[in-house]
Amino acid sequence: MTSQYNERFRRFANRMERGIMIGIVVCAVMLTIGEMLIQYVPARALLIETERLEGVSRLP
Structure with a gap:
């Protein structure tokens, strides 16, 4: 019985x-x-909401 339990536990x-x-x-x-x-x-514009909300241009 113990051997069967150990085998089942090992597979799990x-x-x-x-x-x-x-x-x-x-x-x-x-x-x-x-x-x-x-x-x-x-x-990035699609995935990150703060890119649109910050109002800061990415271009200098």
């Missing part, structure tokens, strides 16, 4: 570990893509 822990790792990678990729989009001026 492996699935959870794989899911957490996938989640970390997805979050890192999304963060990178978001940072790249903010560098693109038309996307």
Whole structure:
């Protein structure tokens, strides 16, 4: 009985570990893509509300 429990727990822990790792990678990729989009001026105007509300020109 204990051996069966240990085997089931090991399989469950492996699935959870794989899911957490996938989640970390997805979050890192999304963060990178978001940072790249903010560098693109038309996307920045669409994504960041304070760009429009501050009233300060981006061009000198």
